[in-house]
Amino acid sequence: MNKDVPDIVIARLPIYLRTLNLLLEDGKEITSSQELGSILGISPAQIRKDLSHFGEFGKQGTGYNIKYLISQLRKILHVDREWDMILIGAGALGHAMAHYPGFREQGFNIVAVFDNDPSKIGQEWSNLVVRDAKEMEQFVAEKGIRIAILAVPARAAQAVADRLVKAGIKAILNYAPTIIQVPEGVIVEHIDPIAHLQYMTYYLE
Amino acid sequence: MNKDVPDIVIARLPIYLRTLNLLLEDGKEITSSQELGSILGISPAQIRKDLSHFGEFGKQGTGYNIKYLISQLRKILHVDREWDMILIGAGALGHAMAHYPGFREQGFNIVAVFDNDPSKIGQEWSNLVVRDAKEMEQFVAEKGIRIAILAVPARAAQAVADRLVKAGIKAILNYAPTIIQVPEGVIVEHIDPIAHLQYMTYYLE
DNA sequence: TAGATTGTTAATCGATTAACAATC
DNA sequence: TAGATTGTTAATCGATTAACAATC
Incomplete structure (x- = not known):
């Protein structure tokens, strides 16, 4: 495949x-590289x-x-x-993300939420129920899920990531404020607002 | 200054x-570029x-x-x-961010929350009260605030950004799913989970 | 046709890496 | 001293840009 296209x-x-x-959305039909x-x-x-x-x-x-x-970009990115x-x-x-409509609008459906806190398990979030984290592996395997969003505390992130990878997850969007290690063939993208803030403060003053 | 260091x-x-x-945190005192x-x-x-x-x-x-x-990196990044x-x-x-302790732990204090929805204005969020967005400019000017977090709907983002810049904001952490234009001297960092997901799906399958 | 903009090549620019003297 | 690792230079690698023929 296009494995030679730079990241x-x-x-x-x-x-x-x-x-x-x-x-x-603005009603335009044609654009240019200039625009x-x-x-x-x-x-x-x-x-x-x-x-x-491409x-x-x-x-x-x-x-x-x-x-x-x-339509071509959607095909290339596999979001068709x-x-x-x-x-x-x-x-x-996690609550904010489960209720954020933007994911679904772009074709990314959160189909299950997991936590290990008994006081959270069973809560109903719009069309989702918070499930026991113990059921995570089975769910991933059965449904063939390949993408996980990680919104757990930093100290739990690596252990959860290990379990996800073992269960078959191939892509992790990591909101935990820590670096996680994954084997080859698994991708992690890190959402790191603090890093962005620190980048900006460098240029302030 | 170090204006020649690449971004x-x-x-x-x-x-x-x-x-x-x-x-x-792991108790180490010394590390190396190798590690x-x-x-x-x-x-x-x-x-x-x-x-x-540096x-x-x-x-x-x-x-x-x-x-x-x-300690040196903190100085360089102005987070000392x-x-x-x-x-x-x-x-x-916005709710999730206002309650996220990580910002404060890293020296970034959310000191006010603004919205223009009358049903939200006045709500108490831990130690914060949701204020009327009309008061935004005056607050920024009076307190000399330079950093804003934007968590408004996409269609409102540019207008709010314009107001913020006019009031004196120099750095915007933009969570709105849209590109915003700012004048020279103002920095925008965009938090874009959809972009990260689409990047990862390129490599899936 | 005249004007505009693509896709691509070659040149430029900048970032990464390899290698090593300095030195702790 | 012997071993290790820094800071830095020079070489390499890769990404960006300028320029232009092709062509709509």
């Missing part, structure tokens, strides 16, 4: 996709180069048909389908 | 800092190179004193002090 290019595709969706670039603060050449890794999506003299490019995810951790953050 | 180097410093804090690198999946040479932009923090033959390096922040948006996500 950094892949990381920009979702940004392009989001911007294209924005333009579409996309100026919205994103990226050079037009880079956008064309990035897209050229094919030819534009028309000389015209630009890109927004709907068509969206729905993905089921589980959420581990029924704290305040 | 990408600055972005790694918070990761180093987090890892060093982890090692310190840090293997934890983070980064080459030891890169870690030494990154640090060398000075000499290690000892040949020994490595780095963890406490000392932490506390920062007051405001939070805009009192929805589920």
Whole structure:
């Protein structure tokens, strides 16, 4: 497959996709690398180069048909389908995520929530019930879930991640404020607001 | 100042800092670029190179004193002090962040929450009261706040950002699922879980 | 046709890594 | 001293950009 496309290019595709969706909502039908670039603060050449890794999506003299490019990017990113995810951790953050409509709107469905706190297990969250974390492995295996969102305390994160990987999870969106180690073939993306804040304070003052 | 240090180097410093804090909690006193690198999946040479932009923090033959390096990184990133922040948006996500102890633990204090929904204004959230968004500008100006967390719906984000910038905000942590434009001298960092998920699904299957 | 914009090549720029003298 | 690891230089690697033929 396209295993030779740099990670950094892949990381920009979702940004392009989001911007294209924005333009579409504004009623536009056609855009250009120039327009996309100026919205994103990226050079037009880079956008064309990035897209050229996957094919030819534009028309000389015209630009890109927004709907068509969206559909192609969705295919490339494998989001031309729905993905089921589980959420581990029924704290305040887990609660916010379970109720955030944005995941579902983008085809990412949280289909189960797990926690090990007896006072949380059994709680009903809109269309979900908080389940006992003991049932996690069986659920993942039975339903063939490959994506997990980790919203547990830092000290629990590695142990939970180990269990998830063993059960068959291949992608972890980690909200726990700690680094987790996973074997080859499993991807972790870390949501780290503190790191972003510290990056910004470097430039303040 | 160190305006010649690449952004990408600055972005790694918070990761180093987090890892060093982890090692310190484990009771370690000394580490090496080798050890840090293997934890983070980064080459030891890169870690030494990154640090060398700011000075000499290690000892040949020994490595780095963890406490000392932490204190130096905190100075470099300007987190050897506390920062007051405001939070805009009192929805589920805002609620979760206002109650997340991690910000305060790292010296980032949410000192006020704003919303424009009358049913939310006046709500008491632990030690905070949800305020009317109309008071936002005055609060920022009076208290000299420079950092804002944006947790409002996508359609409101740009307008709120414009108001924040006008009032004096210099750094925005944007949780709204949209791109916001700010003038030179203002920094935006975007928390974008959907982008992370789409990045990961590229590699799935 | 004239104007615009793509896709791509080659040049440039910048970041990462290898290697090693210095030295603890 | 012998072993280890830093800080730094130079080489390598890879990503970005400029430029332009192709063509809509």
